[in-house]
Amino acid sequence: MKDFVKKLAAxxxxxxxxxxxxxxxxxxxSFEEHKTSxxxxxxxxxxxxxxxxxxGGTNVVGLLDSGRPGPTIAFRAxxxxxxxxxxxxxxxxxxxxxxxxxxGHDSHTATLLxxxxxxxxxxxxxxxxxxxxxxxxxxxxxxGAKGLCENGVMDDVDAIYGLHCAAKKPLGxxxxxxGPHSACIGVYEVTVRGKGGHGSSPHEALNPVPVAxxxxxxxxxxxxxxxxxxxxAVLTVSYIRGGKYPNIIPSAVTLGGNxxxxxxxxTVSLFEQLQxxxxxxxxxxxxxxxxxxxxGYPSTVxxxxxxxLVRQAAEEMGYPWKTxxxxxxxxxxxxxxxxxxxxxxxxxMADPKQPEEAAPHHNCxxxxxxxGLAIALExxxxxxxxxxxxxx
Numbered sequence: 001m002k003d004f005v006k007k008l009a010a011x012x013x014x015x016x017x018x019x020x021x022x023x024x025x026x027x028x029x030s031f032e033e034h035k036t037s038x039x040x041x042x043x044x045x046x047x048x049x050x051x052x053x054x055x056g057g058t059n060v061v062g063l064l065d066s067g068r069p070g071p072t073i074a075f076r077a078x079x080x081x082x083x084x085x086x087x088x089x090x091x092x093x094x095x096x097x098x099x100x101x102x103x104g105h106d107s108h109t110a111t112l113l114x115x116x117x118x119x120x121x122x123x124x125x126x127x128x129x130x131x132x133x134x135x136x137x138x139x140x141x142x143x144g145a146k147g148l149c150e151n152g153v154m155d156d157v158d159a160i161y162g163l164h165c166a167a168k169k170p171l172g173x174x175x176x177x178x179g180p181h182s183a184c185i186g187v188y189e190v191t192v193r194g195k196g197g198h199g200s201s202p203h204e205a206l207n208p209v210p211v212a213x214x215x216x217x218x219x220x221x222x223x224x225x226x227x228x229x230x231x232x233a234v235l236t237v238s239y240i241r242g243g244k245y246p247n248i249i250p251s252a253v254t255l256g257g258n259x260x261x262x263x264x265x266x267t268v269s270l271f272e273q274l275q276x277x278x279x280x281x282x283x284x285x286x287x288x289x290x291x292x293x294x295x296g297y298p299s300t301v302x303x304x305x306x307x308x309l310v311r312q313a314a315e316e317m318g319y320p321w322k323t324x325x326x327x328x329x330x331x332x333x334x335x336x337x338x339x340x341x342x343x344x345x346x347x348x349m350a351d352p353k354q355p356e357e358a359a360p361h362h363n364c365x366x367x368x369x370x371x372g373l374a375i376a377l378e379x380x381x382x383x384x385x386x387x388x389x390x391x392x
Contacts, residue, residue: 001313001386001390002316005381005382006317006378008381009377009378010374011118012114012115012117012377013114013373015114015117016111016113016114016374016377017373019043019113020092020107020110020370022039023036023039023101023106023109023110024090024092024093024094025095026094026096027094027096027100028081029081029083029140030136030139030140030144031058031137031140031144033136033137036058036080036109037058037059037079037134037136040060040079040113043113043116044060044132047116047117047120048120049062049063049064050063050065054151055151055153056151057136057144058079058144059136059144059148060079060134061133062131062132063129063130063131064116064126064130064131064132066123066126066127066128066129068126068127069127069128070126070127071127071129071158071159071387072129072130072131073128073130073131073157073158073159073160073161073384074130074153074154074160074342075130075160075161075380075384076112076134076135076145076161076162076333077105077109077132077133077134077135078135078139079105079134079136080136080138081102081105081139082099082100082101082102082103082139083099084098084099084102084362084364085097085364086100086364087365088367090367100364102363103139103366104165104167104349104361104366104368105138107165107349107368107376108162108165108376110373111376111377112380115132115377115381116132118377119384125384125388125391127388127389128388133148133153133160141294141296144332145332145334146332149335149336154336154340155339157339157340158340159306160336160340160342161306161310161342161344161345161383162343162345163344163345163346163347164331164344164346164347165346165347165368166346166347166350167350167358167359167361167367167368168356168360168361169346169348169350170350171351171369172320172347172348172372172375173320173348174310174314174345174348174379175321175322175324175347175348176307176310176344176345176346177302177326178304178307178308179302179326180262180300180301180302180326181300181302181326181344182299182326182327182328182331183260183261183299183326183328184261184262184263184264184298184334185259185296185297185329186258186259186260186293186294186296187256187257187258187259187294188256188274188292188294189254189255189256190212190255190256190278190290190291190292191289191290192208192211192215192252192253192254192255192288192289193282193289194211194249194250194252194253194286195249195251196249196251197249198248198249199245199246199247199249200247206287207249208250208253208287209242209243209250211281211282211285211287212242212254212255213240214285215255215277215278215281215282218277218281219235219237219257219274222235223235223270226269226273227270231262232261232262232326233259233261233262233263233270234259234261234328235257235258235270236257236259237255237256239254239256239257240255241254241255259271260330262326263299264299267295268295271295278291279291296330297332297334297335298335298338300333300337301334301337302337302342302343302345303342305341306341306342307343309343309383309386309387310345310379312386313382313383313385314379317378319379331344347372347375347376347379348372349372349373349375350369
């Protein structure tokens, strides 16, 4: 498979880089990717790929139907950029002030566009249907994947795959886990309400400041008391705001933080317990509270069969396969995996001689080793051929 895939992919790497350079130069923020969406639609239409208009917004979903029996396999690329001012010397650096592809979504989109062109030029490779999902707003809650899934983008899909560049991992290293790959995330904010008054007469007021401080300590204990010690989870109190002057007792104090786990059910349970703790604790001291808990992305949980298939594809292509500790970052690819089996994997795109010096994702100096894009294209093709089989 190695020689076959490399030879086919090599014919499309120039096109892939053309897409990458254009997209990097013209980034757009989450839910605002109008020109990016139009660019993708234009190139898919030129390939003859049917664009499914029912998913709307700045999402673009293309469908390639071979007319032959076979599964429907989906591949996803995220298309949004970040509010970061680029500080690189790349010849194709962002021309949009304050906006940058600082997470590599441009590489994902360019790869999927090149993959679509490859399959259209080689219809003998396609069995069943291929769905190309160019998804908006991975970087901003509630995430573009959530709406796509609610509107049925996965209803006719048998399996889905997605990749992510990894600027801190050696070039060509393929990383994925069976099971959790990224965390379930959530944020919360609690407003503790008392009664304001003069600092000289605390007995005539109801000071919410010490109540909020004690509540912060209680929240920090929730994991120890309500989660198994075998669970990997983080529950933080990140800020307390309230009061400004030494002689004025404020009427309200706000505190908040974030929760990250690899267990979607545990996240729900902990937020429910957070609500009870806040209400009970504040009530005991005569205060009231408003609790706002916002669920972010669920945990991205790769299915075994599809992840083993990615591993086999990587090994047959000669790329090193690694597993790693799941990341506590969030990824809305999780919504697709709640619907159907699939796998989300990382591809190292740092210079193998100095990966430790590479700028991290979301950094103003972020950049990729362009050789990694060709590897990404090879992996999408290899994974697809492992799924549907070689042409006869």
